[in-house]
Amino acid sequence: MKLRLMLAAASTLFFVAAQAGEVTVAVAANFTAPMQKIAKAFEQDTGHKAQLAFGATGKFYAQIKNGAPFAVLLAADDETPARLEKEGLAMAGTRFTYATGRLALWTKQANVVDDKGEVLRSSSFNKLAIADPKFAPYGIAAMEVINKLGVQANVVPKLVQGESIGQTYQFVSTENAQLGFVALSQISVDGRITQGSAWVVPQHLHTPLKQDAVLLNAGKDNAAAHALLKYLQGDTAKAIITRYGYAL
Numbered sequence: 001m002k003l004r005l006m007l008a009a010a011s012t013l014f015f016v017a018a019q020a021g022e023v024t025v026a027v028a029a030n031f032t033a034p035m036q037k038i039a040k041a042f043e044q045d046t047g048h049k050a051q052l053a054f055g056a057t058g059k060f061y062a063q064i065k066n067g068a069p070f071a072v073l074l075a076a077d078d079e080t081p082a083r084l085e086k087e088g089l090a091m092a093g094t095r096f097t098y099a100t101g102r103l104a105l106w107t108k109q110a111n112v113v114d115d116k117g118e119v120l121r122s123s124s125f126n127k128l129a130i131a132d133p134k135f136a137p138y139g140i141a142a143m144e145v146i147n148k149l150g151v152q153a154n155v156v157p158k159l160v161q162g163e164s165i166g167q168t169y170q171f172v173s174t175e176n177a178q179l180g181f182v183a184l185s186q187i188s189v190d191g192r193i194t195q196g197s198a199w200v201v202p203q204h205l206h207t208p209l210k211q212d213a214v215l216l217n218a219g220k221d222n223a224a225a226h227a228l229l230k231y232l233q234g235d236t237a238k239a240i241i242t243r244y245g246y247a248l
Contacts (some may be wrong), residue, residue, distance in 0.1 A: 015117060020047035021224035024069060026060040028076035028098075030101055030138055030183035035074065038237050039183030046231065048224035049188045056164035060148050063120030064089055064216060072217025072228055074098060074211065076165070081214035094215035098232050099246035101209035102184035103141050106172055108196040117199045119179065120151045128158045130169040138165045141206035142181035148205050159219035185244035193240040198244075211246075 002098050002115065018174035027035045031056050039050040053060075057076040064070060064084060073090070075081050084090040105117050111198050120128075131139035139161070146155050160176075172180035184200055187193055212234060219225030232238055240246055 009028040020049070021222060021227075022049045022222035023071045023219065023222055023228050024051045025072045025074060025228065026064070026070040027054050027074045028057050028060075028070075029054050029136075029164040030076055031074055031099065031211070032166060033185060034099075034240050034246070037219055037240050041236050041240070042228060042231050045236065046224075046227055048227050050224070051221050052226055054164075054166060055138060055142070056131070056135040057134075064092065070216055071146060071222050072213065072227040073216055074174060074213045075137075076211055078210040078212040081212040084214060084216065085160065089217055091215040091217065091220055096101060096229075096233065097210050098213045098237075099211045099241050099248065101138070101211055102181055102203070102245050102247075103145065103201040103209065104184045104187060104198045104205060105118045105142065105179060105201065106150075106182050106187050106196060107179050107195075108111065108173060109178075113197040113199050115199055117145075117149065117201070119199075120130050120146070120149060120155055123154075125178040126158055127160050127171075127177035127179070128155055129160050129162060129168045129177035129182075131165040132161045132163055132169045133182075136162075136164055136168075137182070137209060138168075138183055141201075141209055145181070145201055146205040155173070185246060188245045190243055191245070 039052055043049050056079050061080050081095050085092055105113055107113050130142040133139035133143050160169055168180050169182045169186045171177040187198055
């Protein structure tokens, strides 16, 4: 009896291993921390492995147009997946919003950024980092905030641009820029800022950061790609996503 149970368990493990696949995923840089945790849980729960590449959504769009073999895109906006679908580079009917992001003005220094962003009107900083608006939706949102606050004259001469929100975060975390507009997910866990001081930007100051996922043509027949998109809509992934300050 014991031998039969052991053989059955071994057979089940072999079946799972045989069915396991791999999916290559282009992930918006703001979603780095939660996606790393989701990928680990995804592999534990399904046996499938997600190979992750992080970067700016606009650059991923260009790479996909040029034939990059990504199976899934997790964008920092909802426009890029829709455009890829319209252009025949993504599978129709597979798009959905996996998260809505939040923008934050952040510095590594405590008690510098106030709760209304008034520091942007001051002369207490000489560099403000944002993601490049040509490629990064979070950079577009940052410029919208700057314009709505009417602080262009003070801020624009001090701007430094990262090619993605990931590089923008690095500028501020290494103090090459005193301030930066970053993703809340990069500086907060469970509702607490992990270091320094920050202003979580009210959402009415910029276009909502709706972030969509889509199955790309390269993932059409990839079981792991389909499984990942389903997993992102499940309770385990949702719990991780909300921990990092995203809305669903």
